[in-house]
Amino acid sequence: MDVFLLLSRYEGLPNVLIEAQYMGVRVVTTPAGGASECLINGTTGYVLECCEQPCLDNLVMRAHELANRAGDRSLFALDGAGRRFLDENFSIPQMLKSFVSCTASTCASEADQLQSQAA
Numbered sequence: 001m002d003v004f005l006l007l008s009r010y011e012g013l014p015n016v017l018i019e020a021q022y023m024g025v026r027v028v029t030t031p032a033g034g035a036s037e038c039l040i041n042g043t044t045g046y047v048l049e050c051c052e053q054p055c056l057d058n059l060v061m062r063a064h065e066l067a068n069r070a071g072d073r074s075l076f077a078l079d080g081a082g083r084r085f086l087d088e089n090f091s092i093p094q095m096l097k098s099f100v101s102c103t104a105s106t107c108a109s110e111a112d113q114l115q116s117q118a119a
Contacts, residue, residue: 001020001025002025002026002066002067002070003025003026003027003028003063003066003067003070004017004020005027005029005059005063006027006030006035007030007054007059008029008032008033008035008051009030009032009051009052010032011033011034011035012033013034013037013038014029014033014034014038017029017035017039017045018038018086018090021038021045021076022076022086024073024075024076026066026069026070026075027039027045027066028045028046028048028066029046029047029048030048030050030051030054031047031048031049031050031051032051035047038090040081040085043075044075044076044082044085046062048062
């Protein structure tokens with residue numbers, strides 16, 4: 001597969017975009033949900049302008065451009081910019097670190113509120 005296309009109107013965080021890039025496949029997607037957070041626009045893929053009626057001419061142009069670069073695997077090599085982006089934002093250790101940090105912050109905030117109410 002040279003290019004992965006995701007033409008969703010509604011998404012959360014589309015793991016399929018992350019998974020495709022980890023497999024070395026560039027992506028084209030609509031801006032549904034968190035799709036634009038999953039790629040480096042113009043490098044590892046493209047985000048189209050609209051979810052409701054994406055411009056098919058633009059889609060074909062972007063997909064063709066990315067397909068022409070499919071043979072260049074250096075972007076997703078272990079030291080490539082695409083792989084670094086994925087590891088820094090979506091690797092399991094990074095997601096766990098973010099989750100723990102968010103949870104700790106929320107718990108600390110709630111503990112402060114409870115102490116304020118008790119005083």
